Amino acid sequence: MPELPEVETVRRGLTQLVAGSQIKKVDVIYEKMINLPKKPFEDALREKTIEAVDRRGKYLFIRISGGLTIVSHLRMEGKYDVEPEGAPIGKHTHVIFHLADGRQLRYNDTRKFGRMNLVHTGDEMSVAGLRNIGPEPTERDLTVDYMQTIFAKSKKMIKPFLLDQSKIAGLGNIYADEVLWLSKIHPEQPVNLLTLDEIKRLRMNIITEIQKAIAGHGTTVHSYSNAYGEAGSFQNHLNVYGRTNKPCLRCGTPIVKIKLAQRGTHFCPQCQVIHGEENE
DNA sequence: AGTTTTCCCTGCCCGC
DNA sequence: TGCGGGCAGGGAAAAC
Numbered sequence: 001m002p003e004l005p006e007v008e009t010v011r012r013g014l015t016q017l018v019a020g021s022q023i024k025k026v027d028v029i030y031e032k033m034i035n036l037p038k039k040p041f042e043d044a045l046r047e048k049t050i051e052a053v054d055r056r057g058k059y060l061f062i063r064i065s066g067g068l069t070i071v072s073h074l075r076m077e078g079k080y081d082v083e084p085e086g087a088p089i090g091k092h093t094h095v096i097f098h099l100a101d102g103r104q105l106r107y108n109d110t111r112k113f114g115r116m117n118l119v120h121t122g123d124e125m126s127v128a129g130l131r132n133i134g135p136e137p138t139e140r141d142l143t144v145d146y147m148q149t150i151f152a153k154s155k156k157m158i159k160p161f162l163l164d165q166s167k168i169a170g171l172g173n174i175y176a177d178e179v180l181w182l183s184k185i186h187p188e189q190p191v192n193l194l195t196l197d198e199i200k201r202l203r204m205n206i207i208t209e210i211q212k213a214i215a216g217h218g219t220t221v222h223s224y225s226n227a228y229g230e231a232g233s234f235q236n237h238l239n240v241y242g243r244t245n246k247p248c249l250r251c252g253t254p255i256v257k258i259k260l261a262q263r264g265t266h267f268c269p270q271c272q273v274i275h276g277e278e279n280e
Numbered sequence: 281a282g283t284t285t286t287c288c289c290t291g292c293c294c295g296c
Numbered sequence: 297t298g299c300g301g302g303c304a305g306g307g308a309a310a311a312c
Contacts, residue, residue: 032288076289076290077290077291092290109289110289110290110291111288111289111290111291112288112289112290113288113289113290154282154283156282156283160283160284261284261285262284262285262286
């Protein structure tokens, strides 16, 4: 499932493969994927050029000549593939961009969860999830001050809190479990009771983990692959996600899996313990 | 207003 | 073998 590092990997892949390419025409096969009716969406993109591909959180911004942007969210299993025009079209192909050089950029998505919003460049906030999206998980944007402020204001459990894109952009279920394990914080810990030390530790783990995952071209779980069709390599580095009943890599205690806010959540009951403000 | 639940989808895995 | 049921999950919308 693409989280920020996977989306960044796709962004780089698309930049290399299709930036500068002209779109001859577009075929929308699955209409619910897009924010406009099929015809105006296709017509607006005919004969335009893909100028660049940017990213914000897990959203891709495909910049189109004439002041347009396709805001693309891959959700669970969305992916872009570049194929020659004769290649057989799979049953999960929902949008096809016919490029002037004969190649096709195809959007594939087995679960049909992904979405494409065609907007005027600059109007990206008209897409619901971008209106109040949180800072990028970087040294520069995710400051200790900011984290302290938002953590003090909420009694929510840290795991669902980390998945809330309006708090911090880009973390998904895998990285949320990973950074909590690395930081030795229990997923049900209320965020307002975290110590400053824990907040700082969590912050650094978020920043460095995302960085490392980008360097490793993203995690691969299920069917994810990048625009080159390569699988990411970061799955080899997962410490806790998907390791239910396997020994914790720090202390050997079996990893426990619970459900929090409808999300599978993995943690070590020995290393990650809930505490009140009186503790540590 | 903040938080929790439901729903969208399909493939896969399990049990019968 | 085939079928039903349950599960997986990001995020928007609906319900609390």
